[in-house]
């Protein structure tokens with residue numbers, strides 16, 4: 436079999452090369468000619484998978500190593516009898532790490548504890564749902580807006596988008612991009628929602644750029660630059676709006692989910708789905724193929740207050756400031772569109788919180804509880 440895979444899918448050789456010739460390509464420019472003779476196509480979110488790309492090809496299975504599927508015309512694939520799989524939840528906790536890192540940064544800037552702010556999460560699936568679990572475990576009050584879930588599970592525990600914007604201090608958007616149906620999310624945050632934000636609120640957008648009306652957001656920020664927004668996803672990636680970029684408090688090039696762990700999980704999920712599709716045995720597991728030195732550790736030797744310990748461990752794993760600065764460097768050196776993609780391609784290895792083993796030298800119960808709630812693995816002398 437011939438397998439065409441995006442160059443940014445790690446361990447694709449280790450998982451797939453036994454099944455045929457593996458060709459690596461840059462995803463954004465994948466062309467009809469390049470995939471025509473492929474049997475299996477493995478992509479990321481930057482490749483539009485539709486009739487235009489695949490009509491007349493011999494592709495029998497498409498996998499996207501991402502949670503999002505808005506770049507794939509699933510209806511057309513199914514009409515053609517082409518198998519399809521995505522990687523639900525693969526990097527969900529990495530997006531949570533990103534949000535926690537941003538919340539800690541704002542807490543530090545404002546001299547506030549994490550628990551001083553109410554966080555509103557819009558879209559509570561694998562990403563938003565797990566984020567809410569972690570934040571609540573940290574003692575943070577959360578509001579949740581997820582109308583499809585509210586319809587299925589009953590409205591208790593869910594709130595409308597308008598009420599969430601009114602009551603929350605942080606509005607964190609994690610919806611997929613859905614253009615049709617009962618709950619479309621294209622420009623889910625309308626001009627009216629954006630105008631309703633208070634200057635002291637924080638908006639985080641880490642689902643898909645098109646879920647927020649960017650022109651309205653830009654207009655609001657031009658009038659009210661003190662409103663803080665964290666933008667990881669954008670309309671028209673990679674050629675994003677430079678003026679909006681400059682107005683954002685934190686601006687990153689769609690890397691909220693870019694941990695090595697999340698990406699590798701995505702590759703393994705595609706391997707499993709591909710094996711099922713072709714009736715092949717699942718012989719490989721991520722555990723056998725992971726690089727050495729998989730787990731890292733750190734120790735907290737003194738009696739740090741819980742919030743300080745959390746900040747220390749979070750920054751050891753992931754510091755959102757690094758990515759904001761790095762993005763600015765790439766933009767200056769290569770221009771916006773090229774810098775955006777190049778930073779994603781050369782992204783430094785980042786690990787999920789759960790891979791950091793934190794050794795507590797003191798049996799500080801409160802520190803242990805906070806770190807575990809945030810997702811770190813703890814070793815400490817128990818009382």
Ligand SMILES: NC(=O)C1=CN([C@@H]2O[C@H](COP(=O)(O)OP(=O)(O)OC[C@H]3O[C@@H](n4cnc5c(N)ncnc54)[C@H](O)[C@@H]3O)[C@@H](O)[C@H]2O)C=CC1
Pocket residue numbers: 502503504523524526527530557558559560561562563564580581582583584609610611612613618619620623641642643667668689690691692693
């Ligand atoms: N920035 C990044 O690096 C990443 C971004 N993503 C994006 O995050 C999205 C969400 O990921 P998951 O939570 O894993 O997906 P999911 O499918 O598990 O959950 C999506 C949730 O959004 C809810 N939803 C749908 N329409 C809604 C609406 N109109 N209003 C409010 N909620 C609505 C659904 O009911 C569901 O609970 C992905 O589709 C992807 O686009 C995912 C991973 C990384």
Ligand SMILES: O=C(O)C(=O)[C@H](O)COP(=O)(O)O
Pocket residue numbers: 443479480481500501502503504526689692693
């Ligand atoms: O999983 C998703 O959905 C994402 O948004 C990915 O983290 C984005 O990564 P790329 O596919 O754009 O490399």
